Amino acid sequence: MNKYCRNTLHQIQVAVTTLIEVMDTLEKEDLHKRPTLDKYSVGELLNHITTICSADMLISTGASQEQIQNFYAEVTYSSLAEMKVALMKNYYVLQKHYSNLTEDELFTKSSSYWGVTYTKYEWLLEILAHLYHHRGQLHAILVHCYQLDPKVALFE
Numbered sequence: 726m727n728k729y730c731r732n733t734l735h736q737i738q739v740a741v742t743t744l745i746e747v748m749d750t751l752e753k754e755d756l757h758k759r760p761t762l763d764k765y766s767v768g769e770l771l772n773h774i775t776t777i778c779s780a781d782m783l784i785s786t787g788a789s790q791e792q793i794q795n796f797y798a799e800v801t802y803s804s805l806a807e808m809k810v811a812l813m814k815n816y817y818v819l820q821k822h823y824s825n826l827t828e829d830e831l832f833t834k835s836s837s838y839w840g841v842t843y844t845k846y847e848w849l850l851e852i853l854a855h856l857y858h859h860r861g862q863l864h865a866i867l868v869h870c871y872q873l874d875p876k877v878a879l880f881e
Contacts, residue, residue, distance in 0.1 A: 726824045727799065727828055729846065730823050730824070730826070730849060731848050733853055734820050734823060734849075736853055737819070737820075737852065737853050737856060738816065739880070740853070740857055741778075741813065741816045742777055742810055743773060743860065743878070744863075745812065746875070747753035747860075747863065747864065747875045748809055749805075750873070750875040750876075750877070751767070751805060751867075752803070753804070753876075755767030755768075755867075755871070755873065756771070757869070760870035765865070770859065770862065770863055771802075771808050772800070772802055772865070774802070774812070774859045774863070775802060775808045775815060775853050776796070776797065776800050776811070776815060777815070777852060777856050778812075778815035778856075779815040779818055779819065780793060781852045781855060782818070782819050782822055782849065782852065783796060784837050784838070784848075784850075785835055785843070785845060785849075785852075786835060787836065788838065789835065789838050790838040790839075792809065793838065798861075818864040819823050819852065822851060832844045832845070832846060833845060836847070857871075858873060860879065864879065
């Protein structure tokens with residue numbers, strides 16, 4: 726595996742591991758908390774986070790808007806346990822996909838259904854950024870809106 730992918734996947738694994746640690750501090754009732762009326766609840770945000778590795782990988786391989794909508798329609802988790810399993814499973818799918826790419830494949834470009842074009846490696850960086858963004862969002866919601874500090878180190 727390309728050393729840049731290995732290092733990037735390690736950082737994604739850090740995000741996944743710390744997200745699971747945060748989830749371990751939550752109760753079922755916490756999933757219904759919604760700090761802003763027209764935004765995701767904690768549970769809806771976690772549902773979104775669990776799909777990022779697979780959904781964004783699908784986008785990076787040229788999936789259509791309809792395919793992505795169908796993907797999201799099929800993945801709704803009702804418990805923290807289901808979300809943790811899905812998060813790990815989706816990470817392993819991403820890891821396997823990127824482990825099998827050659828150097829040339831990493832630098833081939835693909836476009837999203839809305840027209841953004843990146844190399845496969847840039848898509849991997851986008852997935853990393855997307856996970857870290859929502860992990861920070863979740864942490865801020867828990868700490869600042871609900872005084873639920875999970876006391877989880879978010880970085881190594």
